[in-house]
Amino acid sequence: MVRNKKMLIEEFFEIRGEILKQWNTGSHDDLDIEKAVAKLKNIPPHKNFALKLREAKKNGVTLIQPRAGVARLDEHIELLQFLEKEGKADFLPSTIDSYTRQNRYQHAQDGIDESEKKGRSLLNGFPAVNHGVEGCSKVFDSINVPIQARHGTPDARLLSEIIHASGWTSNEGGGISYNIPYAKSISLEETIKNWQYCDRLVGYYQEQGVELNREPYGPLTGTLVPPSISNTVAIIESLLAAEQGVKNLTVGYGQGGNMVQDVAALRALEEQTNHYLKLFGYEDMFVTTVLHQWMGGFPSDESEAMALIAYASTVATYGGATKMITKTTHESFGVPTKEANAKGLRASKFITNLVKDQTMPDSIELQFEIRQIKKEVDSLIEAIVREGKGDIARGAVKAFKKGLIDIPFAPSELNYGKILPARDLEGKIRILEFGNLAMSDETKEFHKAKLEERAKLQNRELSIQMVIDDIYAVSNGNLVQQQINSQLSDKRVKL
């Protein structure tokens, strides 16, 4: 049974030996851990993710980071340099392709070869394992800002080894957040263990005097996720990371759409992450928040998409996020060109800069939402702790099994999959079906009342159709969708 317990260093190195054998790039010299430590120690502060975040937090600014990754090394470098120069990205990513995420390195290799042949990227990201420390270091050397791996990989152990040894000073992911939304039938115990390894690696570097940043993946399925659910997962993963020795954490949240609820979610997230870290005895933790621009289905019109990007940037800055992950006007079509990507960055930075001197004023409504989210998070975490008899790793596994915590629309069979979210009249995400979610009756009644209010005013039923309408809503330019006539008159019409 998995345990939230710091991995013994011997165990770590034993596993490490195995991991590095998983693909031929694992045998690279630079994967010698002492070499890697030395290399990381030599990185100038402005290229260290953890340190740049500390500075940003001190200055109260919101920095921006795109998603980006292509199959071929040269093209990937060109892409990142372009985003740094033309997009003024503060942080760079390498979004990893889906074959690598599923550890299908041979498929990834075929994708690289095929891409070379066709002269365009056939992979949806950068196959970092195949390019190895060799390639990843080249990437690192060719840019002037910190770089992070962003993926969705249930077993990212080899990947994590390779990127950190290449000077990449941050890694996104977590045992829950990179499983439930990204896999179908991999056990949670397994992914939590895998990610304990990745965290232990970062913890090890920390012990050697190298501070790296870790970012639990916040938005989960990106689709109508109630803030308390994603915040709970972020907090659990922070605790798991802290136990392995991680000190510099960025907790994430995907924009929901209602500005007050989003700002409340960001504030609650930061406060409760710090609160629980302290409560569980982890000291000297440094916590920042990241807002992900709208993670659900995007509008296809490019002007509309740009407007959504700007709106998200307003929310991130008003909410005091230290980082924001940007989207592009190509979102609803496919992986963006570098030009489209840079445009999204420029629009985003314009807003984070323009409104940096403002914060959302305190209000009864804001305080109410913060309290509501915190109450729900407390009750979810309590359930997890209870299930694990004090051990949150075990507790998380059990709680997911029983549906005490449940992520909407997730592909994983390990997810209970019974809750259904919908929006209230102001567009705040509430819960329509609770399944077994560990929430109090009072909370359930609150959510129900909010949704009934909407159903009544919109003169419609509280049903799954409301959920579907809400899933489509933002891409159609609404937040709270009205009933859509299911007898479509013109089938080619945008729903």
Place this chain on the structure above:
Amino acid sequence: MVRNKKMLIEEFFEIRGEILKQWNTGSHDDLDIEKAVAKLKNIPPHKNFALKLREAKKNGVTLIQPRAGVARLDEHIELLQFLEKEGKADFLPSTIDSYTRQNRYQHAQDGIDESEKKGRSLLNGFPAVNHGVEGCSKVFDSINVPIQARHGTPDARLLSEIIHASGWTSNEGGGISYNIPYAKSISLEETIKNWQYCDRLVGYYQEQGVELNREPYGPLTGTLVPPSISNTVAIIESLLAAEQGVKNLTVGYGQGGNMVQDVAALRALEEQTNHYLKLFGYEDMFVTTVLHQWMGGFPSDESEAMALIAYASTVATYGGATKMITKTTHESFGVPTKEANAKGLRASKFITNLVKDQTMPDSIELQFEIRQIKKEVDSLIEAIVREGKGDIARGAVKAFKKGLIDIPFAPSELNYGKILPARDLEGKIRILEFGNLAMSDETKEFHKAKLEERAKLQNRELSIQMVIDDIYAVSNGNLVQQQINSQLSDKRVKL
């Protein structure tokens, strides 16, 4: 001496006879006032500006309207149809060219002829007087939403006659707002009288059972205008219009940049307009507000411009404006193409739709700003009333002369021209130099303290350089500009 007194109908018709002789298009049959009334009565409600605004206000939505106008009739019609179809504009404009605004109809004619010859518009707007009722009616017939003349014309009497007789159900402007920012040496008395005529015309139609909308021009010079100053002008012009029988009024405000201050300005504007109309005895008035997207220098980068447009749309919707005037990504270059114009509209509508279910929550900060603006407006209006011994028309003329009211950066020599605005630390527009502005010592101290706080924190002087930096700021992507090094290292660098 000008008086705020309803024009006798005999006087009106006497002047009318003269006005219609100013240019040959004034002799058109349809300018027969009874014919015009009949025509206007036949307009379906969805093409009547006044009625569509009533409906929008009832539904609590923010409708959008672009700026648009070109020299040639066919091209203008094509443009408007495009904006209706591709931009989903709720209201259409015809932005009038600058020669027409200065009553230089011969210049305008040359511009039309030259434009025909070169096959592109050489005028910066639609020369409605030259096209006459003939052309303007054609414009009206070819679209399906209400249409309004938008200009900046000190003497718009002939123009107003022509557009209303052509079915255009709204007219922008006012005796102050279309003088001080739009002229150099035309007397205020004259322009107030001219606009009393335009208002009287609308009042006459109203008496005949035709409701038309009038919109005092809110943003003035569009450049760091303190909310209390533009709100005061809007209220004075509303009172002047109401006296002439106008019932359906839209008061305007140009986005300042700080969201709280902007929302406060919109709320204060609506409340105080209603308050003063009632106070001065005008009953059955219907008042809506319009927010103008950022009216100062725009960023040249199109992604940044789009972001600013989206941000403005958020503010308008949060502030509960019933209408919003949109900008485009071409703003900093020149009159936009129809495609660029439609893109601005689409981005705007996406946001007004998306956030329509939200309003800015009440807060201490918001209430404070509302109160502050109201206090200042009260004190400005009091001064005007006092100067006019109860007559606001006379009072306005005198108050401008003495600088009791003063508009920053205005070209008019009639403007006292002594006040200087600058931004505080949160980007709110405050006043650095008051000149003779009729504000209490308490208010002055408040503004001074706010600006000193900034100067101190930014470690710079309170000087005209701060004002200049703030004028450039938004186009450079800031709201509150830091000191700019005046020894520019690279002269081609964007300031």
Place this chain on the structure above:
Amino acid sequence: MKTVVIGVIGADVHAVGNKIIDYVLTEKGYNVVNTGVLSSQEDFISAAIETDAKAILVSSLYGHGEMDCVFFKEKCEEAGLGHVKLYVGGNIVVGKQDFNKVEKRFKKMGFDRVYAPGMKIECALDDLREDIGI
């Protein structure tokens, strides 16, 4: 009641559209067999054989559709499913490409109907009725 097989092909985990397709087609009166995300060509084919399906609706969102769908038609034919209609939709290639060309590529691979990004399942109902009835 006609049976259709739906699923998301390859290493693709985009689940939301798949859940909606399941719901909508069921509502419209089809017998929906859903292989879920991360489905291989074999998963689709065996489901279709077992249930005598009239159409296979392949979703691919993540961009690798072009690689994942190679030889799908051939495999169907080998399995005696040459008559089964093959649809594909979602975001089936990497990036914003000229859709006419993309459609041609997939039609050449043997797909009967190919849907552009943003074409929701509701847009395919008429085609489905035409091709296999209800």
Place this chain on the structure above:
Amino acid sequence: MKTVVIGVIGADVHAVGNKIIDYVLTEKGYNVVNTGVLSSQEDFISAAIETDAKAILVSSLYGHGEMDCVFFKEKCEEAGLGHVKLYVGGNIVVGKQDFNKVEKRFKKMGFDRVYAPGMKIECALDDLREDIGI
């Protein structure tokens, strides 16, 4: 101290840039004669004659610059101001046009320096120093 005439030509009332130009050039040590907004060609020319100006900086923001500037150079020459440098800047034509072509059009009309939209007065200081000194 060199004198320069500034102003906004035609029926143009954009005053903000004009006020800044006045301030900046004065700060930089020029004797600035400002004809303000709504200035005719004659306004510029008589001011230049009266003050022995070395350069005339025409602003045009509102788009009619092309029409308003026709024969300006010729009129300067007639008035004996052939030696005075002629600059123009702002948003000198209607719409977003290819600036190379616009520059050519205005140079052909006799302007010595032509500035694109967004070129603030600060961008012209070096040129001015080069052309007339301080």
